[in-house]
Amino acid sequence: MLPSSDIESFRGALASAKSIVILAGAGLSAASGIPTYRDADGLWRTNSIEEVASIEGFKNNPSRVWQFYHQRRELCLGSQPNPAHQALASLADPSVLSRIAPSLKDTSLPPLLITQNIDDLSRRALDILPASAKKAAEERFLEMHGSLFVTRCTSCQHSQRTYTSPLCTALGNSEERDIPVDQLPRCGGETWAGSNRYGRCGGLLRPAVIWFGEVPDHMGEIARVLNWCDLLLVVGTSSRVYPAAGFASSVKMHGGKVAVFNLERSNGDDDADFLFLGPCVETLPHVLGL
Ligand SMILES: [Zn+2]
Known part of the structure; x- marks a missing residue:
């Protein structure tokens, strides 16, 4: 059976859902001007994306990798959450949630928002919420591929969220060049003076993003929540590629429904219950009735 694009029946599914999970991908941030890795590749003089998105690439040339991520941090800091980010954020507002999804087990507990994006925009979109709702929403927000704004020490593993730029x-020098390792971001900062304490050990920092060959974050928690999920919203990514495909089949196996919001149709979206094609900035707020 083909997926439905009937807004009223989708709202019916939303209204009767007891547990909602949202998985967001690159399409969510497209309208904010955030290019995907593949697109960014074109903007960057590199032979392959693996050079800047693998631990081997980082070991071979940490200077190049850090310059790549510095550029992306700058780009994201200069970008704004769009109406699709805001639509998802508003689902954490108890007054909105109790109106459009009154059957939830607990309308003070926002739907779990899982993002594959590392741009921080879904987190920044939570700023539209009242303080208490924002706090609850942050606890229900998982960045499964890490964040451009978190660093992790390659020696002591201390990790830290920071928006300072340049790091x-x-x-701060925009010219691409070879930066000596001791001038790259280090644990304890530039004023590090020989301590070996946790979080100040002087080790080389890396961006805390998930690279090729690394296991995404929070997979255990995600699997647990999917067991109870009866409505999965897949936003800005195809429901047929990893990890969405696995999430969707897990939800379907337990009798839940899957709704896809994506720019274009992809092979196999036929398995979804609902499909809304078009830019997420338009479809999401409209279909959710916000
Ligand atoms: Zn350290």
């Missing part, structure tokens, strides 16, 4: 003086 160190050498990265």
Whole structure:
């Protein structure tokens, strides 16, 4: 059976859902001007994306990798959450939630929002919420591929969220060049003075993003929540590629429904219950009735 694009029946599914999970992908941030890795590749003089998105690439040339991520941090800091990010954020507002999804087990508990994006825009969109709702929403927000704004020490593993840019003086120079390792972001900062304490050990920092060959974050928690989920919204990514395909089949196996919001149709979306084609900035707020 072909997926339905009937807004009223989707709203009916939303109204009767007891547990909702949202999985967001690159399409969510497209309208904010965030290019995907593949697109960014074209903007960056590199032979392959693996050079900047693998631990081997980082070991071979940490200077190049850090310059790549510095550029992306700058790009994201200069971009704004769009109406699709805001639509998802507003689902964490108890007054909105109790209106459009009154059957939820607990309307003070926002739907779990899982993003594959590392751009921080879904987190920044939570700023539209009242303080208490924002706090609850942050606890229900998982960045499964990490974040451009979190660093992790390659020695002591200390991780930290920071919006300071550039992260160190050498990265402030926009020319692509070879930066010596001791001038790249390091644990304890540029004023590090020989301590070996946790979080100040002087080790080389890396971006806390998931690279090729690394296991995504929060998979255990996600699997647990999917067991109870009866409505999965797949936003800005095909429901047929990893990880959405796995999430969708897990939800379907337990009798739940899957709704896809994506720019274009992809092979196999036929398995979804609902399909809304078009830019998420238009479809999401409209279909959710916000
Ligand atoms: Zn360290």
